[in-house]
Amino acid sequence: MSTDTTVSPERGVSGADEREQAVTPLELFFDLVFVFAFTQVSSYLAHHLTWGGLARGAALLAVLWWAWVCYSWLTGAVDAEARLPARLVVLAAMAAMLLVALAVPDAFGDDAVLFGFAYVVVRLLHLALYTVVAPPETRSAVRRVAPGFLGGPALLVVAGFLDGPVQAALWGLAIAIDYGIVLVRGVDGFHVRAGHFVERHRLIMIIALGESLIAIGVGAEDLVLDLGVVLTALLGIVLVMAFWWLYFDYVVLAAEQRLAAEPPTGRAVLARDSYSYLHLPIVGSIIFVALGIEQTIAHAGDPLGVVPAVALCGGCGLYLFGHSAFKYRDHGTASVLRVVVGVVAVASVSVVVRIPAAASLASLTALFVGLVVYETVWSEHRNRLRVGDAKSS
Known part of the structure; x- marks a missing residue:
């Protein structure tokens, strides 16, 4: 995420140029895995037509959505496609996200542990890349919210070894921590390019409508x-x-x-x-x-x-x-x-x-x-x- 006036050191472009930057092919490619993930949630709901199934489907969607949100802020801050190490990290996250999506149908059963571990990898890669390529003030902001961004997903791993009400409670707590950390600790130090940020959300809306x-x-x-x-x-x-x-x-x-x-x-x-x-x-x-x-x-x-x-x-x-x-x-x-x-x-x-x-x-x-x-x-x-x-x- 960048402001209109912040210049990313690795890109060396003006604020005006940043405003005009289009969504990159890497971002579009990364979003493809969420097409599959959303389809998996729909399939899960279709096979669990109960109130519990509806609630679990909503929880799955909330977790998948927050993973996409985190990367939408990241790829808005730096041009990951232009730097080889960053590109490889995003592609690795995409592979881990595929495992998350594959585990969705049994994310509360036999594949719960796989779901949790793969999701933690997705989020760890996000924080690692943010810490390496972001400007100093953003790195400080990332460290400020890292406990929640890691603590919430870690609870999903623990939940994978349990079942019933305890598992449900851990899922609820994980989502609350993950979503709540940026509300409690704020987003000072993060930057947003308005045009790019809105375009990313337009595209994810198209994916959802698809x-x-x-x-x-x-x-x-x-x-x-x-x-x-x-x-x-x-x-x-x-x-x-x-x-x-x-x-x-x-x-x-x-x-x-x-x-x-x-x-x-x-x-x-x-x-x-x-x-x-x-x-x-x-x-x-x-x-x-x-x-x-x-x-x-x-x-x-x-x-x-x-x-x-x-x-x-x-x-x-x-x-x-x-x-x-x-x-x-x-x-x-x-x-x-x-x-x-x-x-x-x-x-x-x-x-x-x-x-x-x-x-x-x-x-x-x-x-x-x-x-x-x-x-x-x-x-x-x-x-x-x-x-x-x-x-x-």
Whole structure:
């Protein structure tokens, strides 16, 4: 992470050049392992359609998300691709992350120890590279948060040797420590290039949305592609399109402008809150909705079970609540309409468990398409922002 004025010694570029740096091929390559990891979480949820399975799936997602977050800050601070040792460390972390993803289906069972040890390696490599290549003030910041960044993952190793409530408690404590250390000890000394940082999160959103498309294919697997399956699949992709539109049409533009306008110290805090923290429910909601879409396509004529219904409807609501929290943290305001639509989506669970799954998906899709149309045509704030963006370009 770099400020607009901080110059990385190894790169020797100006602040303006840093702002314009594109996401590197190495970062894109590294993100590919998270495509697989998110798919593994969706598969885990599909095979554990219980409340416990839903909670464990959420815990897995939280752990995977924080690993990605840590590397997004790191690769925003230094050009790891330009330095051979740094490149090798990132590739090694990618290999370790693959082992983490492979262990996801049995991360609370036979592969729990493998999951924990591989995850610790991912996080150790992150801290080691940060310590070596970051500027002095960032190295000091890394040392300040290192106890939490190592202590949380270490608890996952311990949890791997246990089971039941003790294992669950250790997972909860590990996540709380890992996420909480940067809240308690702060992010002074870390730096953020606004354009690069926002672009990284745009790309991970695309990955999450892509998981929903994969879910459509998984749900239709081994089914005859009759008219009902085709129409249900089309409903699923239209809902995913609405999700894309609601994030990328103007929300992300306003957020990037807000982040870029912050001074260096405030920018790091805003980046932590708006992106590292508040993008978790946004990304997580997409994974849960993907589960709901998969189950809908597989059982289009029957009502969804309670857990898939909560995943679908609750995921739709959580997506909009996450947007609203994101906007409130950035601008001090929230979209009342999005909150209301989110509440309607969550409340629809009681209906969804009683009607055919395809009809439920159609209703939610119509609700979100209606929200997109209203905001696109009548939202004064959206249109004002888009006009301003066009003039500036």
